[in-house]
Amino acid sequence: xxxxxxxxxxxxLKTGQSMTLQCAQDMNHNSMYWYRQDPGMGLRLIYYSxxxxxxxxxxxxxxxxxxxxxxxxxxxxxxxxAPSQTSVYFCASSEGxxxxxxxxxxxxTRLTVT
Amino acid sequence: xxxxxxxxxxxxxSEGASLELRCNYSYGATPYLFWYVQSPxxxxxxxxxxxxxxxxxxxxxGFEAEFKRSQSSFNLRKPSVHWSDAAExxxxxxxxxGSQGNLIFGKGTKLSVKP
Numbered sequence: 001x002x003x004x005x006x007x008x009x010x011x012x013l014k015t016g017q018s019m020t021l022q023c024a025q026d027m028n029h030n031s032m033y034w035y036r037q038d039p040g041m042g043l044r045l046i047y048y049s050x051x052x053x054x055x056x057x058x059x060x061x062x063x064x065x066x067x068x069x070x071x072x073x074x075x076x077x078x079x080x081x082a083p084s085q086t087s088v089y090f091c092a093s094s095e096g097x098x099x100x101x102x103x104x105x106x107x108x109t110r111l112t113v114t
Numbered sequence: 115x116x117x118x119x120x121x122x123x124x125x126x127x128s129e130g131a132s133l134e135l136r137c138n139y140s141y142g143a144t145p146y147l148f149w150y151v152q153s154p155x156x157x158x159x160x161x162x163x164x165x166x167x168x169x170x171x172x173x174x175x176g177f178e179a180e181f182k183r184s185q186s187s188f189n190l191r192k193p194s195v196h197w198s199d200a201a202e203x204x205x206x207x208x209x210x211x212g213s214q215g216n217l218i219f220g221k222g223t224k225l226s227v228k229p
């Protein structure tokens with residue numbers, strides 16, 4: 001099992017460019033999440049998908065869109081990148097039902113917007 | 115709204131010394147509590163979790179945490195720190211019956227270990 005995988009690992013964008021961050025999980029989890037991590041801020045939820053076919057906004061959704069492509073894959077798109085979106089982005093997944101809320105995290109994508 | 119506070123931004127301990135990382139949460143109902151560890155350049159790994167029952171929970175890598183409802187705390191402890199424990203530690207909370215997105219993280223405590 002690879003767990004949660006993310007591509008790319010690193011990316012540099014110019015202001016105004018667009019890109020999509022990819023995330024996939026092989027644990028048959030129902031729920032998936034995108035977080036951003038900034039120094040001194042901990043992790044903040046951008047969007048999540050409780051189950052295939054549904055997505056919801058988290059704490060900091062502005063400037064992002066997501067697609068739950070299928071049960072395995074959950075992508076994050078920046079339509080017009082801004083320097084404020086320079087961050088480390090983590091994807092996570094969880095079973096999503098019952099009493100367990102344990103989330104499993106990918107290795108992260110380090111994004112720099114110049 | 116629920117929140118998590120980790121009062122210590124950075125802690126340095128000597129190898130072999132004991133460790134306690136503090137976490138306080140703010141929420142009226144019964145929370146689900148977690149501690150995650152992040153090694154440099156890595157994703158987050160779950161150390162332990164508390165859902166209910168015994169308030170002292172054991173985790174991986176020799177860590178334990180104690181839930182104290184009266185103090186709204188969930189402090190992480192380890193009796194003897196190893197150099198490989200140097201990392202950043204995050205406390206997180208979610209609430210029973212909450213939506214799947216309701217995992218709230220503290221800002222983290224960075225642990226340095228002196229030889």
